[in-house]
Amino acid sequence: LYRKAVAKELPTLLLLGPSGAGKSALLTLFANGTASATHTSQEPQTATCQIPVSTRASEDRYRSENDTSARTQPKFRLIDTPGHGKLRHHATSTLTSAPALKGLLFMVDSAAVSSASGLTEAAEYLHDILLLLQRRHTQGQTSKTPQAIPVLVLANKQDVFTSLPASIVKTKLEEEIAKVRQTRSKGLLDSGIGMEGEGADEEGNWLGEFGAEQFRFAQMQEHGVEVDVVGGNVKGEGEEGGRVDGWWEWVGENL
Ligand code: GTP
Numbered sequence: 001l002y003r004k005a006v007a008k009e010l011p012t013l014l015l016l017g018p019s020g021a022g023k024s025a026l027l028t029l030f031a032n033g034t035a036s037a038t039h040t041s042q043e044p045q046t047a048t049c050q051i052p053v054s055t056r057a058s059e060d061r062y063r064s065e066n067d068t069s070a071r072t073q074p075k076f077r078l079i080d081t082p083g084h085g086k087l088r089h090h091a092t093s094t095l096t097s098a099p100a101l102k103g104l105l106f107m108v109d110s111a112a113v114s115s116a117s118g119l120t121e122a123a124e125y126l127h128d129i130l131l132l133l134q135r136r137h138t139q140g141q142t143s144k145t146p147q148a149i150p151v152l153v154l155a156n157k158q159d160v161f162t163s164l165p166a167s168i169v170k171t172k173l174e175e176e177i178a179k180v181r182q183t184r185s186k187g188l189l190d191s192g193i194g195m196e197g198e199g200a201d202e203e204g205n206w207l208g209e210f211g212a213e214q215f216r217f218a219q220m221q222e223h224g225v226e227v228d229v230v231g232g233n234v235k236g237e238g239e240e241g242g243r244v245d246g247w248w249e250w251v252g253e254n255l
Contacts, residue, residue: 166231
């Protein structure tokens with residue numbers, strides 16, 4: 001009788017990353033199958049997307065190859081947030097409030113991260129987002145546990161010839177996040193924040209393995225955050241268009 005009232009919340013993925021990375025282009029591609037013209041976003045945008053038939057969804061994992069019964073490809077809600085530094089509160093508030101949040105898609109422009117300023121911008125943003133997830137996980141251990149939220153770093157614009165390959169984007173981000181982490185903790189020490197309670201907060205403000213000199217995304221596993229870096233491009237030369245299979249695969253596995 002009451003079944004209708006409890007409309008099932010669609011699983012949600014949150015799309016974020018620096019301005020100009022290609023988030024809005026991905027949203028239109030995932031929602032409509034084609035990437036249309038975009039402009040700088042001021043407000044979050046939401047679209048309902050469906051995994052293409054070519055991508056196996058996680059619930060299909062145990063399906064026999066001979067199973068010919070119709071399968072419905074899962075749907076999800078994708079929320080695109082503006083990348084501009086002053087508008088990032090949209091991303092952080094969605095992150096803490098979105099119901100049925102299943103994962104984060106953090107998009108970077110693989111050509112932009114080859115410049116020092118582009119790399120720093122992406123790494124600072126990603127550091128802060130990962131720290132939010134880490135805290136969420138820490139707090140979840142004492143309260144009602146919010147489930148672990150995996151992160152896909154989309155190394156976009158692989159069609160651009162100055163782009164770094166995904167594996168290099170990964171190591172560059174890790175190295176730069178290590179620097180951000182160092183700077184942030186030094187800032188806290190200098191300002192005296194977190195000094196009460198025998199440095200208890202110092203650890204709470206440190207991303208990944210506490211005190212480690214190097215940062216690796218793998219350190220996030222201990223904090224319940226799985227990070228993958230996968231390359232692709234929303235747009236491409238000529239007929240072939242974009243290359244987004246690797247991203248769809250991740251979405252299929254994590255919904
Ligand atoms: P904000 O709205 O400011 O946060 O930016 P955004 O991340 O939404 O970027 P947007 O989707 O507006 O894309 C920025 C520019 O990059 C646009 O001109 C896109 O056409 C272009 N672009 C997106 N993806 C690709 C890609 O894979 N390859 C190339 N060459 N260009 C791309």
